Amino acid sequence: MDKFDINSLGIVLALVGAVLAALLGGIGSAIGVGMTGQAAAGVVSENPPLFGKVLILQLLPGTQGIYGLLIAFLTLTNIGVLGGSADISFAKGLLYLAACMPMAVIGLISAKQQAKAAVSSIALVAKRPDQFGKAMIFPAMVETYAVLALLVSLLAVANIGGIAI
Amino acid sequence: MEQEYIYAVARIKARELSLLTQQDLDRLMACKTPAECFRALADKGWGAGGETSAEAIFAAEEEKTWALMHELLPDLTPFSVLLYPIDFNNMKAAVKCTVTNAEPHNVFMSGGTVEPEKMQQAVRENDFSLLPDFMAEAAKKATDALLTTRDGQRCDIILDRACLTAIHKTGKESKNALITAFSEFKVAAADIKIAARALHTGKSRAFLEESLAPCDTLDLEELIDAASKDTDTFYAYLSRTDYADGVKALKDGFSAFEKWCDDRQTALVKEISRQDYFTVAPLLGYVTARQNEISTVRIIISGKQNNLPDERIRARLRDL
Numbered sequence: 001m002d003k004f005d006i007n008s009l010g011i012v013l014a015l016v017g018a019v020l021a022a023l024l025g026g027i028g029s030a031i032g033v034g035m036t037g038q039a040a041a042g043v044v045s046e047n048p049p050l051f052g053k054v055l056i057l058q059l060l061p062g063t064q065g066i067y068g069l070l071i072a073f074l075t076l077t078n079i080g081v082l083g084g085s086a087d088i089s090f091a092k093g094l095l096y097l098a099a100c101m102p103m104a105v106i107g108l109i110s111a112k113q114q115a116k117a118a119v120s121s122i123a124l125v126a127k128r129p130d131q132f133g134k135a136m137i138f139p140a141m142v143e144t145y146a147v148l149a150l151l152v153s154l155l156a157v158a159n160i161g162g163i164a165i
Numbered sequence: 166m167e168q169e170y171i172y173a174v175a176r177i178k179a180r181e182l183s184l185l186t187q188q189d190l191d192r193l194m195a196c197k198t199p200a201e202c203f204r205a206l207a208d209k210g211w212g213a214g215g216e217t218s219a220e221a222i223f224a225a226e227e228e229k230t231w232a233l234m235h236e237l238l239p240d241l242t243p244f245s246v247l248l249y250p251i252d253f254n255n256m257k258a259a260v261k262c263t264v265t266n267a268e269p270h271n272v273f274m275s276g277g278t279v280e281p282e283k284m285q286q287a288v289r290e291n292d293f294s295l296l297p298d299f300m301a302e303a304a305k306k307a308t309d310a311l312l313t314t315r316d317g318q319r320c321d322i323i324l325d326r327a328c329l330t331a332i333h334k335t336g337k338e339s340k341n342a343l344i345t346a347f348s349e350f351k352v353a354a355a356d357i358k359i360a361a362r363a364l365h366t367g368k369s370r371a372f373l374e375e376s377l378a379p380c381d382t383l384d385l386e387e388l389i390d391a392a393s394k395d396t397d398t399f400y401a402y403l404s405r406t407d408y409a410d411g412v413k414a415l416k417d418g419f420s421a422f423e424k425w426c427d428d429r430q431t432a433l434v435k436e437i438s439r440q441d442y443f444t445v446a447p448l449l450g451y452v453t454a455r456q457n458e459i460s461t462v463r464i465i466i467s468g469k470q471n472n473l474p475d476e477r478i479r480a481r482l483r484d485l
Binding site: 035038039040041042043045046047050116119120122123126127 | 171172173174175176177178179180181182440442443
Protein backbone atom coordinates (compact mmCIF):
# COMPACT_ATOMS: atom_id res chain seq x y z
CA MET A 1 0.00 0.00 0.00
CA ASP A 2 1.35 3.45 -0.98
CA LYS A 3 2.20 5.82 1.84
CA PHE A 4 -0.37 8.60 2.26
CA ASP A 5 1.05 12.00 1.20
CA ILE A 6 -0.56 14.81 3.20
CA ASN A 7 0.36 17.24 0.43
CA SER A 8 -2.25 15.57 -1.76
CA LEU A 9 -4.85 17.31 0.42
CA GLY A 10 -3.51 20.75 -0.56
CA ILE A 11 -5.62 21.01 -3.68
CA VAL A 12 -8.68 19.80 -1.75
CA LEU A 13 -8.32 22.54 0.87
CA ALA A 14 -7.77 25.21 -1.77
CA LEU A 15 -10.81 24.02 -3.71
CA VAL A 16 -12.93 24.04 -0.52
CA GLY A 17 -11.90 27.69 -0.05
CA ALA A 18 -12.94 28.60 -3.59
CA VAL A 19 -16.24 26.76 -3.21
CA LEU A 20 -17.03 28.42 0.12
CA ALA A 21 -16.35 31.89 -1.28
CA ALA A 22 -18.80 31.31 -4.14
CA LEU A 23 -21.27 29.31 -2.03
CA LEU A 24 -21.66 31.53 1.03
CA GLY A 25 -21.52 34.78 -0.94
CA GLY A 26 -24.11 33.36 -3.32
CA ILE A 27 -26.39 32.17 -0.50
CA GLY A 28 -26.21 35.57 1.19
CA SER A 29 -27.00 37.39 -2.02
CA ALA A 30 -29.82 35.04 -2.95
CA ILE A 31 -31.46 35.57 0.44
CA GLY A 32 -30.80 39.32 0.31
CA VAL A 33 -32.06 39.91 -3.21
CA GLY A 34 -35.07 37.73 -2.42
CA MET A 35 -35.94 39.88 0.61
CA THR A 36 -35.49 43.16 -1.21
CA GLY A 37 -37.38 41.78 -4.19
CA GLN A 38 -40.41 41.12 -2.00
CA ALA A 39 -40.28 44.64 -0.61
CA ALA A 40 -39.79 46.13 -4.09
CA ALA A 41 -42.74 44.17 -5.46
CA GLY A 42 -44.89 45.43 -2.58
CA VAL A 43 -44.03 49.05 -3.32
CA VAL A 44 -44.39 48.73 -7.10
CA SER A 45 -47.81 47.11 -6.73
CA GLU A 46 -48.98 50.31 -5.03
CA ASN A 47 -46.84 52.82 -6.93
CA PRO A 48 -45.51 51.47 -10.28
CA PRO A 49 -43.48 54.60 -11.19
CA LEU A 50 -41.10 53.78 -8.33
CA PHE A 51 -39.87 50.67 -10.19
CA GLY A 52 -36.53 52.19 -11.25
CA LYS A 53 -35.67 53.43 -7.78
CA VAL A 54 -36.57 50.27 -5.87
CA LEU A 55 -34.85 48.08 -8.47
CA ILE A 56 -31.51 49.72 -7.66
CA LEU A 57 -32.10 49.12 -3.95
CA GLN A 58 -33.11 45.54 -4.65
CA LEU A 59 -29.83 44.83 -6.43
CA LEU A 60 -27.53 46.10 -3.67
CA PRO A 61 -27.27 42.81 -1.73
CA GLY A 62 -26.48 41.01 -4.98
CA THR A 63 -22.85 42.16 -5.12
CA GLN A 64 -21.59 39.72 -2.48
CA GLY A 65 -22.43 36.82 -4.78
CA ILE A 66 -20.39 38.46 -7.56
CA TYR A 67 -17.46 39.12 -5.22
CA GLY A 68 -17.57 35.47 -4.08
CA LEU A 69 -17.56 34.31 -7.67
CA LEU A 70 -14.56 36.55 -8.42
CA ILE A 71 -12.54 35.13 -5.52
CA ALA A 72 -13.54 31.58 -6.43
CA PHE A 73 -12.54 32.12 -10.05
CA LEU A 74 -9.19 33.65 -9.11
CA THR A 75 -8.49 30.81 -6.68
CA LEU A 76 -9.39 28.15 -9.24
CA THR A 77 -7.05 29.81 -11.72
CA ASN A 78 -4.18 30.10 -9.24
CA ILE A 79 -4.40 26.51 -7.97
CA GLY A 80 -4.41 25.10 -11.48
CA VAL A 81 -7.93 23.66 -11.56
CA LEU A 82 -8.72 25.65 -14.69
CA GLY A 83 -5.50 24.61 -16.40
CA GLY A 84 -1.82 24.21 -15.62
CA SER A 85 -0.31 22.35 -12.66
CA ALA A 86 -2.55 21.52 -9.71
CA ASP A 87 0.41 20.62 -7.50
CA ILE A 88 -0.41 22.42 -4.23
CA SER A 89 1.23 21.63 -0.93
CA PHE A 90 -0.86 21.06 2.20
CA ALA A 91 0.31 24.35 3.72
CA LYS A 92 -0.44 26.28 0.55
CA GLY A 93 -3.88 24.66 0.34
CA LEU A 94 -4.56 25.85 3.87
CA LEU A 95 -3.40 29.34 2.93
CA TYR A 96 -5.84 29.44 -0.01
CA LEU A 97 -8.63 28.22 2.24
CA ALA A 98 -7.85 30.93 4.80
CA ALA A 99 -7.58 33.55 2.07
CA CYS A 100 -11.08 32.72 0.80
CA MET A 101 -12.70 32.87 4.24
CA PRO A 102 -13.08 36.67 4.59
CA MET A 103 -15.12 36.82 1.40
CA ALA A 104 -17.09 33.69 2.28
CA VAL A 105 -18.12 34.64 5.82
CA ILE A 106 -18.42 38.39 5.44
CA GLY A 107 -20.15 37.91 2.10
CA LEU A 108 -22.88 35.82 3.74
CA ILE A 109 -23.38 38.07 6.75
CA SER A 110 -23.11 41.40 4.95
CA ALA A 111 -25.55 40.37 2.21
CA LYS A 112 -28.21 39.49 4.79
CA GLN A 113 -27.61 42.65 6.82
CA GLN A 114 -27.52 44.79 3.69
CA ALA A 115 -30.83 43.28 2.64
CA LYS A 116 -32.42 44.38 5.92
CA ALA A 117 -31.12 47.91 5.43
CA ALA A 118 -32.28 47.88 1.79
CA VAL A 119 -35.78 46.67 2.76
CA SER A 120 -36.03 49.57 5.20
CA SER A 121 -34.79 51.97 2.51
CA ILE A 122 -37.35 50.63 0.04
CA ALA A 123 -40.05 51.40 2.60
CA LEU A 124 -38.52 54.86 3.01
CA VAL A 125 -38.65 55.45 -0.75
CA ALA A 126 -42.25 54.24 -0.77
CA LYS A 127 -43.20 56.97 1.66
CA ARG A 128 -40.74 59.65 0.53
CA PRO A 129 -39.66 59.06 -3.11
CA ASP A 130 -37.74 62.35 -3.05
CA GLN A 131 -35.40 60.88 -0.41
CA PHE A 132 -34.06 58.17 -2.74
CA GLY A 133 -30.48 59.49 -2.58
CA LYS A 134 -30.36 59.27 1.20
CA ALA A 135 -32.14 55.92 1.19
CA MET A 136 -29.39 54.53 -1.07
CA ILE A 137 -26.65 55.49 1.36
CA PHE A 138 -27.86 53.35 4.30
CA PRO A 139 -27.57 49.93 2.64
CA ALA A 140 -24.54 51.11 0.64
CA MET A 141 -22.65 51.62 3.91
CA VAL A 142 -22.88 47.86 4.56
CA GLU A 143 -21.21 47.31 1.17
CA THR A 144 -18.01 48.82 2.60
CA TYR A 145 -17.36 45.68 4.65
CA ALA A 146 -18.02 43.35 1.75
CA VAL A 147 -15.54 45.38 -0.33
CA LEU A 148 -12.95 45.22 2.47
CA ALA A 149 -13.36 41.45 2.65
CA LEU A 150 -13.06 41.24 -1.13
CA LEU A 151 -9.81 43.22 -1.04
CA VAL A 152 -8.27 41.04 1.67
CA SER A 153 -9.26 37.81 -0.09
CA LEU A 154 -8.18 39.16 -3.47
CA LEU A 155 -4.73 40.29 -2.29
CA ALA A 156 -4.17 37.08 -0.35
CA VAL A 157 -5.25 34.70 -3.15
CA ALA A 158 -3.25 36.64 -5.74
CA ASN A 159 -0.02 36.53 -3.71
CA ILE A 160 -0.05 33.09 -2.09
CA GLY A 161 1.44 31.60 -5.27
CA GLY A 162 4.70 33.50 -4.66
CA ILE A 163 5.20 32.06 -1.18
CA ALA A 164 7.67 29.19 -1.19
CA ILE A 165 6.04 26.57 1.08
CA MET B 166 -40.29 34.31 9.83
CA GLU B 167 -38.35 37.48 9.14
CA GLN B 168 -39.35 37.35 5.48
CA GLU B 169 -42.99 36.52 6.07
CA TYR B 170 -44.25 40.10 6.11
CA ILE B 171 -41.76 41.94 3.86
CA TYR B 172 -44.06 42.22 0.83
CA ALA B 173 -47.09 43.10 2.93
CA VAL B 174 -45.24 45.69 4.99
CA ALA B 175 -43.76 47.36 1.88
CA ARG B 176 -47.24 47.59 0.36
CA ILE B 177 -48.64 49.03 3.55
CA LYS B 178 -45.83 51.60 3.83
CA ALA B 179 -46.70 52.74 0.29
CA ARG B 180 -50.42 52.66 1.12
CA GLU B 181 -49.91 54.81 4.23
CA LEU B 182 -49.49 57.79 1.90
CA SER B 183 -53.22 57.65 1.18
CA LEU B 184 -54.19 57.99 4.85
CA LEU B 185 -55.91 61.23 5.77
CA THR B 186 -53.69 64.12 6.76
CA GLN B 187 -54.32 67.18 8.92
CA GLN B 188 -55.00 69.14 5.70
CA ASP B 189 -57.70 66.65 4.76
CA LEU B 190 -59.32 67.09 8.16
CA ASP B 191 -59.14 70.89 7.77
CA ARG B 192 -60.84 70.53 4.39
CA LEU B 193 -63.59 68.42 5.93
CA MET B 194 -63.97 70.91 8.75
CA ALA B 195 -64.35 73.70 6.18
CA CYS B 196 -67.32 71.89 4.58
CA LYS B 197 -70.62 73.53 5.41
CA THR B 198 -72.84 70.44 5.17
CA PRO B 199 -72.47 66.65 5.52
CA ALA B 200 -73.11 66.40 1.75
CA GLU B 201 -70.03 68.53 1.10
CA CYS B 202 -68.07 66.25 3.45
CA PHE B 203 -69.23 63.22 1.43
CA ARG B 204 -67.95 64.87 -1.77
CA ALA B 205 -64.61 65.69 -0.14
CA LEU B 206 -64.33 62.09 1.06
CA ALA B 207 -65.24 60.77 -2.40
CA ASP B 208 -62.38 62.89 -3.80
CA LYS B 209 -60.05 61.03 -1.41
CA GLY B 210 -61.39 57.71 -2.72
CA TRP B 211 -63.64 56.95 0.25
CA GLY B 212 -66.66 54.72 -0.26
CA ALA B 213 -67.38 52.23 -3.01
CA GLY B 214 -69.49 54.75 -4.93
CA GLY B 215 -73.18 55.47 -4.60
CA GLU B 216 -73.40 55.49 -0.80
CA THR B 217 -76.00 57.88 0.54
CA SER B 218 -75.15 57.80 4.23
CA ALA B 219 -72.02 58.35 6.27
CA GLU B 220 -72.32 54.94 7.91
CA ALA B 221 -72.44 53.24 4.49
CA ILE B 222 -69.22 55.05 3.52
CA PHE B 223 -67.55 54.01 6.78
CA ALA B 224 -68.68 50.41 6.34
CA ALA B 225 -67.26 50.42 2.80
CA GLU B 226 -63.93 51.77 4.10
CA GLU B 227 -63.76 49.22 6.90
CA GLU B 228 -64.48 46.49 4.37
CA LYS B 229 -61.74 47.77 2.04
CA THR B 230 -59.23 47.69 4.89
CA TRP B 231 -60.01 44.10 5.83
CA ALA B 232 -60.15 43.04 2.17
CA LEU B 233 -56.59 44.36 1.83
CA MET B 234 -55.47 42.46 4.93
CA HIS B 235 -57.07 39.26 3.59
CA GLU B 236 -55.21 39.83 0.33
CA LEU B 237 -51.88 40.37 2.09
CA LEU B 238 -52.09 37.64 4.74
CA PRO B 239 -53.57 34.18 4.39
CA ASP B 240 -54.13 34.01 8.14
CA LEU B 241 -55.51 36.90 10.19
CA THR B 242 -54.65 35.37 13.57
CA PRO B 243 -52.26 38.25 14.43
CA PHE B 244 -55.28 40.58 14.22
CA SER B 245 -57.25 38.63 16.86
CA VAL B 246 -56.93 41.47 19.35
CA LEU B 247 -58.87 43.67 16.92
CA LEU B 248 -61.38 40.97 15.98
CA TYR B 249 -62.37 39.65 19.42
CA PRO B 250 -64.63 42.66 20.15
CA ILE B 251 -66.57 41.81 16.97
CA ASP B 252 -66.85 38.16 18.04
CA PHE B 253 -68.10 38.97 21.51
CA ASN B 254 -70.51 41.59 20.20
CA ASN B 255 -71.94 38.94 17.88
CA MET B 256 -72.05 36.47 20.77
CA LYS B 257 -74.15 38.90 22.81
CA ALA B 258 -76.56 39.21 19.89
CA ALA B 259 -76.65 35.45 19.36
CA VAL B 260 -77.37 34.74 23.04
CA LYS B 261 -80.08 37.41 23.30
CA CYS B 262 -81.79 36.56 20.01
CA THR B 263 -81.79 32.83 20.69
CA VAL B 264 -82.90 33.04 24.32
CA THR B 265 -85.68 35.54 23.53
CA ASN B 266 -86.65 33.75 20.31
CA ALA B 267 -86.14 36.97 18.36
CA GLU B 268 -85.24 36.97 14.69
CA PRO B 269 -81.68 38.33 14.29
CA HIS B 270 -82.01 41.27 11.97
CA ASN B 271 -78.88 43.30 11.13
CA VAL B 272 -77.48 42.57 14.57
CA PHE B 273 -74.35 40.70 13.58
CA MET B 274 -71.14 42.46 12.62
CA SER B 275 -69.06 41.00 9.81
CA GLY B 276 -65.37 40.19 9.96
CA GLY B 277 -65.09 38.29 13.25
CA THR B 278 -63.17 35.07 13.75
CA VAL B 279 -66.29 32.99 14.50
CA GLU B 280 -69.33 32.65 12.23
CA PRO B 281 -72.47 34.12 13.87
CA GLU B 282 -74.46 31.10 12.66
CA LYS B 283 -72.15 28.84 14.66
CA MET B 284 -72.74 31.00 17.75
CA GLN B 285 -76.51 30.76 17.31
CA GLN B 286 -76.27 27.01 16.83
CA ALA B 287 -74.16 26.65 20.00
CA VAL B 288 -76.70 28.57 22.08
CA ARG B 289 -79.72 26.87 20.47
CA GLU B 290 -78.32 23.34 20.96
CA ASN B 291 -76.66 24.19 24.27
CA ASP B 292 -73.46 22.77 22.79
CA PHE B 293 -70.73 25.29 23.49
CA SER B 294 -67.99 22.94 22.35
CA LEU B 295 -68.80 24.27 18.86
CA LEU B 296 -67.16 27.53 19.89
CA PRO B 297 -63.43 28.25 20.26
CA ASP B 298 -61.94 27.90 23.75
CA PHE B 299 -61.59 31.64 24.36
CA MET B 300 -65.36 32.03 24.03
CA ALA B 301 -67.04 28.76 24.99
CA GLU B 302 -67.07 29.04 28.77
CA ALA B 303 -68.17 32.69 28.82
CA ALA B 304 -70.88 32.01 26.23
CA LYS B 305 -72.30 29.21 28.38
CA LYS B 306 -72.18 31.37 31.49
CA ALA B 307 -73.84 34.30 29.70
CA THR B 308 -76.59 32.07 28.28
CA ASP B 309 -77.28 30.52 31.70
CA ALA B 310 -77.35 33.99 33.27
CA LEU B 311 -79.85 35.28 30.72
CA LEU B 312 -82.02 32.16 30.98
CA THR B 313 -82.17 32.25 34.78
CA THR B 314 -82.21 35.99 35.51
CA ARG B 315 -83.41 37.56 32.20
CA ASP B 316 -80.82 40.23 33.00
CA GLY B 317 -79.32 41.40 29.70
CA GLN B 318 -76.77 43.63 31.40
CA ARG B 319 -75.32 40.72 33.35
CA CYS B 320 -75.04 38.76 30.12
CA ASP B 321 -73.14 41.71 28.58
CA ILE B 322 -70.83 42.00 31.58
CA ILE B 323 -69.84 38.33 31.38
CA LEU B 324 -69.09 38.52 27.65
CA ASP B 325 -67.32 41.91 27.86
CA ARG B 326 -65.02 40.59 30.56
CA ALA B 327 -64.35 37.43 28.55
CA CYS B 328 -63.49 39.61 25.56
CA LEU B 329 -60.96 41.63 27.57
CA THR B 330 -59.50 38.46 29.06
CA ALA B 331 -59.10 36.96 25.57
CA ILE B 332 -57.39 40.13 24.31
CA HIS B 333 -55.02 40.18 27.28
CA LYS B 334 -54.18 36.48 26.93
CA THR B 335 -53.46 36.90 23.22
CA GLY B 336 -51.21 39.88 23.96
CA LYS B 337 -49.29 38.00 26.64
CA GLU B 338 -48.75 35.01 24.39
CA SER B 339 -47.72 37.07 21.38
CA LYS B 340 -44.05 37.53 20.54
CA ASN B 341 -44.84 40.80 18.79
CA ALA B 342 -44.11 43.90 20.89
CA LEU B 343 -46.97 45.89 19.39
CA ILE B 344 -49.60 43.20 19.97
CA THR B 345 -48.46 42.83 23.59
CA ALA B 346 -48.42 46.58 24.30
CA PHE B 347 -51.65 47.19 22.38
CA SER B 348 -53.52 44.44 24.25
CA GLU B 349 -52.29 45.62 27.61
CA PHE B 350 -53.39 49.18 26.90
CA LYS B 351 -56.79 48.08 25.52
CA VAL B 352 -57.58 46.07 28.65
CA ALA B 353 -56.26 48.69 31.08
CA ALA B 354 -58.17 51.50 29.33
CA ALA B 355 -61.36 49.41 29.34
CA ASP B 356 -60.92 48.67 33.06
CA ILE B 357 -60.45 52.36 33.85
CA LYS B 358 -63.55 53.29 31.82
CA ILE B 359 -65.64 50.60 33.54
CA ALA B 360 -64.38 51.64 36.97
CA ALA B 361 -64.98 55.34 36.27
CA ARG B 362 -68.53 54.71 35.04
CA ALA B 363 -69.22 52.39 37.99
CA LEU B 364 -68.03 55.08 40.39
CA HIS B 365 -70.14 57.69 38.59
CA THR B 366 -73.30 55.55 38.70
CA GLY B 367 -72.68 54.16 42.19
CA LYS B 368 -72.30 50.51 41.21
CA SER B 369 -71.40 47.95 43.86
CA ARG B 370 -68.03 46.39 44.56
CA ALA B 371 -69.44 43.05 43.35
CA PHE B 372 -70.20 44.64 39.98
CA LEU B 373 -66.59 45.82 39.67
CA GLU B 374 -65.22 42.43 40.67
CA GLU B 375 -67.33 40.78 38.01
CA SER B 376 -66.63 43.34 35.27
CA LEU B 377 -62.93 44.15 35.45
CA ALA B 378 -60.41 41.99 33.63
CA PRO B 379 -56.89 41.44 34.97
CA CYS B 380 -53.98 43.23 33.31
CA ASP B 381 -50.35 43.82 34.20
CA THR B 382 -50.31 47.61 34.59
CA LEU B 383 -53.24 47.92 36.99
CA ASP B 384 -53.68 46.33 40.40
CA LEU B 385 -57.31 45.21 40.26
CA GLU B 386 -57.66 45.04 44.03
CA GLU B 387 -56.49 48.62 44.40
CA LEU B 388 -58.56 49.79 41.44
CA ILE B 389 -61.71 48.17 42.88
CA ASP B 390 -60.99 49.61 46.33
CA ALA B 391 -60.49 53.08 44.86
CA ALA B 392 -63.53 52.93 42.58
CA SER B 393 -65.67 51.73 45.49
CA LYS B 394 -64.79 54.82 47.55
CA ASP B 395 -64.81 58.27 45.94
CA THR B 396 -63.44 60.12 42.94
CA ASP B 397 -60.46 61.59 44.82
CA THR B 398 -59.28 58.13 45.91
CA PHE B 399 -59.89 56.85 42.38
CA TYR B 400 -57.87 59.67 40.76
CA ALA B 401 -55.15 59.30 43.41
CA TYR B 402 -54.77 55.61 42.56
CA LEU B 403 -54.67 56.27 38.81
CA SER B 404 -52.02 58.97 39.36
CA ARG B 405 -49.70 56.26 40.68
CA THR B 406 -50.13 54.09 37.58
CA ASP B 407 -48.85 54.29 34.00
CA TYR B 408 -52.10 56.08 33.15
CA ALA B 409 -51.52 59.15 35.32
CA ASP B 410 -51.68 61.35 32.18
CA GLY B 411 -55.28 60.31 31.68
CA VAL B 412 -56.50 61.61 35.05
CA LYS B 413 -56.87 65.17 33.76
CA ALA B 414 -58.88 63.93 30.78
CA LEU B 415 -61.01 61.80 33.08
CA LYS B 416 -61.73 64.86 35.23
CA ASP B 417 -62.84 66.69 32.07
CA GLY B 418 -65.40 63.99 31.30
CA PHE B 419 -65.81 60.61 29.63
CA SER B 420 -65.67 62.09 26.15
CA ALA B 421 -62.28 63.69 26.90
CA PHE B 422 -61.04 60.40 28.36
CA GLU B 423 -62.19 58.47 25.27
CA LYS B 424 -60.16 60.91 23.16
CA TRP B 425 -57.15 60.52 25.46
CA CYS B 426 -57.36 56.74 25.13
CA ASP B 427 -57.59 56.88 21.32
CA ASP B 428 -54.72 59.38 21.06
CA ARG B 429 -52.51 57.36 23.38
CA GLN B 430 -53.27 54.20 21.42
CA THR B 431 -52.36 55.98 18.17
CA ALA B 432 -49.09 57.23 19.68
CA LEU B 433 -48.27 53.74 20.99
CA VAL B 434 -48.93 52.10 17.63
CA LYS B 435 -46.92 54.74 15.75
CA GLU B 436 -43.98 54.47 18.13
CA ILE B 437 -43.68 50.70 17.81
CA SER B 438 -44.63 50.16 14.16
CA ARG B 439 -42.89 53.12 12.52
CA GLN B 440 -39.41 51.58 12.43
CA ASP B 441 -40.49 47.99 11.97
CA TYR B 442 -40.28 46.51 8.48
CA PHE B 443 -40.25 42.79 9.19
CA THR B 444 -43.17 41.96 11.50
CA VAL B 445 -46.94 42.26 11.45
CA ALA B 446 -46.76 45.51 13.48
CA PRO B 447 -47.02 47.96 10.52
CA LEU B 448 -50.09 46.06 9.25
CA LEU B 449 -51.73 46.23 12.64
CA GLY B 450 -50.72 49.90 12.76
CA TYR B 451 -52.36 50.51 9.39
CA VAL B 452 -55.64 48.88 10.43
CA THR B 453 -55.79 50.87 13.67
CA ALA B 454 -54.89 54.07 11.76
CA ARG B 455 -57.76 53.41 9.33
CA GLN B 456 -60.15 52.76 12.20
CA ASN B 457 -58.93 55.92 13.88
CA GLU B 458 -59.48 58.04 10.79
CA ILE B 459 -62.96 56.55 10.30
CA SER B 460 -63.91 57.50 13.87
CA THR B 461 -62.41 60.97 13.37
CA VAL B 462 -64.41 61.53 10.18
CA ARG B 463 -67.49 60.17 11.95
CA ILE B 464 -67.05 62.84 14.65
CA ILE B 465 -66.79 65.58 12.01
CA ILE B 466 -69.82 64.45 10.02
CA SER B 467 -71.97 63.84 13.05
CA GLY B 468 -70.94 67.29 14.34
CA LYS B 469 -71.95 68.84 11.02
CA GLN B 470 -75.25 66.93 11.04
CA ASN B 471 -76.01 68.23 14.53
CA ASN B 472 -74.83 71.78 13.71
CA LEU B 473 -72.20 71.74 16.46
CA PRO B 474 -69.80 74.70 16.51
CA ASP B 475 -66.40 73.99 14.92
CA GLU B 476 -64.55 74.44 18.23
CA ARG B 477 -66.58 71.68 19.86
CA ILE B 478 -65.98 69.34 16.94
CA ARG B 479 -62.24 70.12 16.89
CA ALA B 480 -61.99 69.44 20.63
CA ARG B 481 -63.13 65.88 19.99
CA LEU B 482 -60.97 65.14 16.93
CA ARG B 483 -58.47 62.32 17.39
CA ASP B 484 -54.77 62.66 16.57
CA LEU B 485 -53.96 61.12 13.22
